[in-house]
Amino acid sequence: MKFRGKTPKEPLTRKQKLRRELLRILVISAAALLSAFNLNSFVDTADLFPGGFSGAALLIIRLTDKYLGLKLAYSAVFLPLNVFPIYLGLRYLGKKFTFYSMYFTILSSVLTDAIPAIPITYDVLLICIFGGLINGMIIVLCLWMDASGGGTDFISIVLLERKGINAWNYILAGNVVILCLAGIFFGWDKALYSIIFQFVTTQVIQNLFKRYNQLTLIVITDMPESVYDKISILTHHDATLFRGEGFFKETTKHMIYSVIGADQAPMLIREIHEVDPHAFINVLKTERLAGHFYSRPRE
Template sequence: MKFEPKEDIKRIIIVCIAAVIMALNIKSFVRTGGLYPGGATGLALLIQRAGDLFFHVTVPYTVVNVALNAVPVYIGFRYIGKKFTLYSCLMIVLTSVLTDMLPGYAITYDTLLISIFGGLINGVVISLCLLMNATTGGTDFIAIFLSDRKGIDSWNIVLGLNVVILGAAGILFGWDKALYSIIFQYTSTQTLHVLYKKYQQETLFVVTNHAEEICDAISRATNHGATIIEGQGAYKEQERKIVYSVVSGAESKRVLRLIREADPKAFINLMKTEQVAGRFYQKPNE
């Protein structure tokens, strides 16, 4: 586990900012709307409210959230990456403590607005952590574990798991808040899909006269291979080569820039890939 002072200080600062935003979102949106946002956060709030309502015991959010993250943190250390998990632990603990300490300000009491904008903020915070090679904890660890193992974007699977938690909330505390919570979670997941594309794949077809240079550029930038296909232009009947490759959605903009540098006249077709079977390189988490 190698530490790089400049990069690690930057990551710590951004993770701390993300923790503050997450805690404020929980206090100002989630609790004001009486929502259960899924994952460890939603389950912790569910346990807290059940303790207050049925047993008249107020359990600190920090205690519940840290306990719920024990197994996901073990999965992170064991299967994902030690450095990744350490930054995630910082996010989990800091968010938990700040949620107990910071005062809550009700920006609006409209539950629909709370569900939409609270979900947007939640998705932005999760994306910010993931871009810094960390996570907010809970089901995020499970999503990354499944994505690394299966090579697919598994956030929708986690959305399905969260619906189970929301179903329990609906049975215990009423279906209106549970249904609004599903809107919150769906908004958060869709925001995450837009901002974080590591586990989304895109297919490249590049018609060019500089196939070897483009293949080298793709390999250097992404560590992905490429296939050169012989072709012929239909209009002028001139020989052309087609470079075929699949890259991560997070890498596609950089790859397009490098292709343009290698051949400004290249014709590029970039398509969203539903699923890849076989060996597809994913940069491992630290």
């Protein structure tokens, strides 16, 4: 049995590329505007400290205002903090990915300084929940458009893609330091409410962005060549073929085993059922993966 394996995809036309880039710019611009609104109307209203470099920037701004009487612009603090992450992005993640991430970082910083605060509510718990939801959606929008929100997003993606290291524990440790300093200087109620804000943000990201999650795919089929072609062409992942015998009808069965990205599963299952409507598909959550796993290259 010979499997065809991967076949090259048709290259995008110039018009399709232009539309894709225009969409990226529009979505990232909307995310930057939403980020500025969220920081001014929710985060600043409740004196919260979001995670990552944004929280660090707000901590520095509020400390200098409280103890030195200097009101620093958000962009004057946030942009310098992103110099090293941008360097990592240029070196490890690709120029286009870094460019769009820089675009978001600069635009959101400038808009944060330019847009006046419009408080929606003064209820801190509501601000934590809805501000966290908005913050999570902002990050997801950037990730969907193959960009990042800067700061710790750069660092976590570099460690995950290049070193296979889940940076969550390191980012969490950095957030703990920020929250402890915030609690000491501005009161522990602000720090504790900020934990709710960060928790909501994390839940939104984990539920809506699954590129870095893996699933184990087990397919029992009578059309292994066609099923493998779908897996190989659509996901660029390989598969292993097992041959066995079904107990009930005592007929020869083919079982295909593969590991794919969680974001690829719905499309792939649909395509497999198109070529083999009787295929039995079992999808399992993959907790840990050791070995080569194809990651879509960044531009």
